[in-house]
Amino acid sequence: MSADLDELVLSLAQRARAAALVLANAPRTKKDLALSKLADLIDASAATLLEANARDLAGPEAQAVSAAARDRLTLNVGRIQHLAASVREVVVLPDPVGEVLEETRRPNGLLIRKVRVPIGVIAIIYEARPNVTIDCAILCLKSGNASILRGGKESFHTNTALAALITQALVAAGLPADAVQLVPTTDRAALNSLLKLDSYIHCVIPRGGESLIRFVAQNSTIPVIKHYKGVCFVYVDRAADLAMAEAITLNAKVQRPSACNAAEQLLVHRDVAAKFLPSVARALAAKQVQLRTDAATAAILAPAQIATTPATTEDYATEFLDYVIAVRVVDSLEAAIGTINRDSSNHSDAIVTADEAAARRFLAEVDSATVYWNASTRFTDGYEFGYGAEIGISTDRLHARGPMGLRELCIYKFLIEGTGQVRS
Amino acid sequence: MSADLDELVLSLAQRARAAALVLANAPRTKKDLALSKLADLIDASAATLLEANARDLAGPEAQAVSAAARDRLTLNVGRIQHLAASVREVVVLPDPVGEVLEETRRPNGLLIRKVRVPIGVIAIIYEARPNVTIDCAILCLKSGNASILRGGKESFHTNTALAALITQALVAAGLPADAVQLVPTTDRAALNSLLKLDSYIHCVIPRGGESLIRFVAQNSTIPVIKHYKGVCFVYVDRAADLAMAEAITLNAKVQRPSACNAAEQLLVHRDVAAKFLPSVARALAAKQVQLRTDAATAAILAPAQIATTPATTEDYATEFLDYVIAVRVVDSLEAAIGTINRDSSNHSDAIVTADEAAARRFLAEVDSATVYWNASTRFTDGYEFGYGAEIGISTDRLHARGPMGLRELCIYKFLIEGTGQVRS
Numbered sequence: 001m002s003a004d005l006d007e008l009v010l011s012l013a014q015r016a017r018a019a020a021l022v023l024a025n026a027p028r029t030k031k032d033l034a035l036s037k038l039a040d041l042i043d044a045s046a047a048t049l050l051e052a053n054a055r056d057l058a059g060p061e062a063q064a065v066s067a068a069a070r071d072r073l074t075l076n077v078g079r080i081q082h083l084a085a086s087v088r089e090v091v092v093l094p095d096p097v098g099e100v101l102e103e104t105r106r107p108n109g110l111l112i113r114k115v116r117v118p119i120g121v122i123a124i125i126y127e128a129r130p131n132v133t134i135d136c137a138i139l140c141l142k143s144g145n146a147s148i149l150r151g152g153k154e155s156f157h158t159n160t161a162l163a164a165l166i167t168q169a170l171v172a173a174g175l176p177a178d179a180v181q182l183v184p185t186t187d188r189a190a191l192n193s194l195l196k197l198d199s200y201i202h203c204v205i206p207r208g209g210e211s212l213i214r215f216v217a218q219n220s221t222i223p224v225i226k227h228y229k230g231v232c233f234v235y236v237d238r239a240a241d242l243a244m245a246e247a248i249t250l251n252a253k254v255q256r257p258s259a260c261n262a263a264e265q266l267l268v269h270r271d272v273a274a275k276f277l278p279s280v281a282r283a284l285a286a287k288q289v290q291l292r293t294d295a296a297t298a299a300i301l302a303p304a305q306i307a308t309t310p311a312t313t314e315d316y317a318t319e320f321l322d323y324v325i326a327v328r329v330v331d332s333l334e335a336a337i338g339t340i341n342r343d344s345s346n347h348s349d350a351i352v353t354a355d356e357a358a359a360r361r362f363l364a365e366v367d368s369a370t371v372y373w374n375a376s377t378r379f380t381d382g383y384e385f386g387y388g389a390e391i392g393i394s395t396d397r398l399h400a401r402g403p404m405g406l407r408e409l410c411i412y413k414f415l416i417e418g419t420g421q422v423r424s
Numbered sequence: 425m426s427a428d429l430d431e432l433v434l435s436l437a438q439r440a441r442a443a444a445l446v447l448a449n450a451p452r453t454k455k456d457l458a459l460s461k462l463a464d465l466i467d468a469s470a471a472t473l474l475e476a477n478a479r480d481l482a483g484p485e486a487q488a489v490s491a492a493a494r495d496r497l498t499l500n501v502g503r504i505q506h507l508a509a510s511v512r513e514v515v516v517l518p519d520p521v522g523e524v525l526e527e528t529r530r531p532n533g534l535l536i537r538k539v540r541v542p543i544g545v546i547a548i549i550y551e552a553r554p555n556v557t558i559d560c561a562i563l564c565l566k567s568g569n570a571s572i573l574r575g576g577k578e579s580f581h582t583n584t585a586l587a588a589l590i591t592q593a594l595v596a597a598g599l600p601a602d603a604v605q606l607v608p609t610t611d612r613a614a615l616n617s618l619l620k621l622d623s624y625i626h627c628v629i630p631r632g633g634e635s636l637i638r639f640v641a642q643n644s645t646i647p648v649i650k651h652y653k654g655v656c657f658v659y660v661d662r663a664a665d666l667a668m669a670e671a672i673t674l675n676a677k678v679q680r681p682s683a684c685n686a687a688e689q690l691l692v693h694r695d696v697a698a699k700f701l702p703s704v705a706r707a708l709a710a711k712q713v714q715l716r717t718d719a720a721t722a723a724i725l726a727p728a729q730i731a732t733t734p735a736t737t738e739d740y741a742t743e744f745l746d747y748v749i750a751v752r753v754v755d756s757l758e759a760a761i762g763t764i765n766r767d768s769s770n771h772s773d774a775i776v777t778a779d780e781a782a783a784r785r786f787l788a789e790v791d792s793a794t795v796y797w798n799a800s801t802r803f804t805d806g807y808e809f810g811y812g813a814e815i816g817i818s819t820d821r822l823h824a825r826g827p828m829g830l831r832e833l834c835i836y837k838f839l840i841e842g843t844g845q846v847r848s
Binding site for chain 1: 445448449528530534536543544622626627641642645647648649665668671672674675676679765783787788789791792793794795796797798799800802803804808809810820821822823825826835836837838839840841842843844845846847848
């Protein structure tokens with residue numbers, strides 16, 4: 001059984017590699033044609049997709065998850081239309097492949113060109129939401145990468161139905177059917193086997209909960225691009241415009257608490273704490289946000305009769321993804337920077353201040369993927385950055401950091417032209 | 425014992441992370457001062473270094489290795505002077521940190537700047553040659569990264585003596601002593617423990633034999649940049665200038681057979697095989713190169729009385745690193761490209777041809793880090809590319825591909841300036 005699975009996964013990876021070699025040199029017109037076909041097929045296949053989704057929702061795995069997770073799993077006509085629309089959005093994005101990034105003529109006459117090319121074969125390991133199947137397939141396709149998709153068992157039938165449409169679209173456009181493949185089993189052994197195929201697969205992107213991501217990072221011999229979590233900070237400096245600070249804190253916390261770029265932590269400079277905290281705490285409480293505070297914050301808020309809970313050490317480095325925020329008073333800019341570099345997940349952190357010197361120092365010294373001065377952390381997003389699409393946000397330090405769009409799904413190769421040069 | 429080792433390695437990684445935060449914002453002048461001091465200290469410490477090296481050479485590990493490996497391990501006055509000179513070369517290289525790579529003003533007024541910054545903490549796991557200790561330390565330092573060096577047991581005393589000089593130089597320049605640390609034990613358990621510290625270490629670069637590199641890739645939860653091997657091809661097209669083809673083949677094979685960019689494989693188009701092979705085979709044989717051939721090549725060379733050995737399937741994908749080359753006749757350009765994409769290590773491959781269309785197709789379709797038209801594969805090298813320094817050559821597809829210099833030891837962060845923007 002396990003040997004059969006190994007063979008199945010190996011064959012899939014080998015076919016992906018062969019497809020990747022074709023796809024890397026496929027013209028934009030063919031890739032866009034496949035995407036347009038796919039959008040049409042999704043629109044035309046609502047009934048089939050809903051039927052497959054109903055089978056998933058009736059299954060034991062989908063029955064076992066929370067109502068929120070079940071909702072994310074569910075397709076309806078509106079969501080299917082949205083899926084097709086998201087595919088059409090990628091059609092109009094520029095093709096990242098082929099751009100000459102650097103060109104040098106060496107003293108010996110060699111012409112060295114560094115050209116953007118696809119990574120090759122990308123495996124995406126994800127949970128639940130069926131739209132991830134389409135998102136990942138289309139972004140990999142547009143960037144010239146073959147993809148191997150391994151979704152969760154809760155949406156296996158929906159994913160299988162979507163993958164069938166993708167295959168149809170590829171074939172209709174004259175591209176290899178193996179350019180996008182869904183792993184046809186949700187057996188964990190198949191995943192383990194897949195993660196060792198570094199001869200054929202060049203990159204793994206896990207998307208989902210932290211435990212899935214850690215599992216992939218620990219078991220993969222293939223390079224992984226990942227984002228564990230977003231423990232994002234807002235620091236209100238002593239020179240902050242306090243109305244702006246309140247608006248940014250509120251937006252960063254409550255505009256979408258389940259997002260990885262939502263604020264989980266608030267630091268307030270001691271000099272403005274007495275003035276700022278009661279007002280922001282009232283505003284947060286009005287949005288049902290629970291405050292987990294240090295003693296200094298609690299002491300300021302107690303007379304104002306605002307309910308707080310003492311924070312634990314763990315709270316100070318927790319991604320709540322919920323209507324909860326941890327609040328601390330700090331003595332200085334340096335203390336704020338030190339706290340963030342110790343407790344944040346190096347995702348997105350913000351300072352609110354009118355003091356440019358303080359802001360410049362914060363921007364330089366906070367060691368995170370995106371550092372904000374007088375803006376909400378919620379802007380860390382491929383669309384907000386103008387990338388047009390996003391495959392994820394990296395908190396790693398290799399290859400890509402922050403939002404990843406089509407260009408981040410590429411690498412480069414060197415094309416070197418000579419006239420018979422040899423090395424002496 | 426193992427718990428003690430875990431603690432030792434954890435403390436080292438934590439101190440490296442603290443040093444990295446300082447180093448990331450250290451001005452060029454301080455980094456260059458440390459490098460200049462180090463060069464002077466190396467020059468002034470020849471006696472100490474030779475003594476430490478003598479202890480290594482007398483040890484059981486050094487006694488056990490081959491004469492060639494022992495030679496690589498050995499320091500002498502000339503090599504020590506060369507070490508100091510290589511440090512001074514890095515002083516004059518530009519600082520890669522701080523360059524603004526992109527700058528965008530979004531419609532909502534946000535200013536997004538993508539700025540080059542150091543990766544953070546880099547662990548380098550290497551074998552034997554003591555000059556790697558200096559190379560890696562200085563390139564990481566110049567690029568603002570803290571480094572953790574883990575050398576082989578054969579050169580432990582030499583490495584320890586060199587690390588002491590580095591620490592002196594750092595302190596003299598007012599930089600954190602922990603910016604460069606040598607793991608003070610060669611116990612394998614310490615390495616295993618180190619490779620799991622992904623909270624503090626951001627990148628691992630293994631340098632050495634393939635088994636070391638595979639061990640690191642398989643056991644690290646930290647992202648790894650690596651280069652397994654160089655199985656490099658020269659393809660002589662039917663439209664090749666045969667004199668040029670012979671010169672390139674010879675240079676690629678014998679100019680330095682132990683280098684990863686040396687050619688190991690020769691493919692010859694059937695239309696020119698009868699004319700090209702006897703001449704190139706004689707020239708290779710004159711340089712003591714052993715020919716491992718397919719039947720077609722052997723049949724051509726037999727009448728010319730040139731000795732050949734039948735190649736095995738394994739030979740066709742082997743990195744000989746020696747005076748050996750595998751030779752095959754191919755029927756077409758497509759067959760050459762297919763063979764290379766199947767058997768090469770995607771490091772450096774060359775076509776020799778006067779046919780531009782054939783060359784363009786080869787450059788586009790050969791899926792390797794560096795692809796050459798009418799030049800020797802031996803040019804894949806940071807110095808030859810004009811980088812001034814090289815920490816290695818990547819055959820991975822993430823972050824960096826091909827020669828890696830100072831800029832490839834960096835990543836970027838986004839600095840975002842607003843005027844109170846919140847997301848709606």
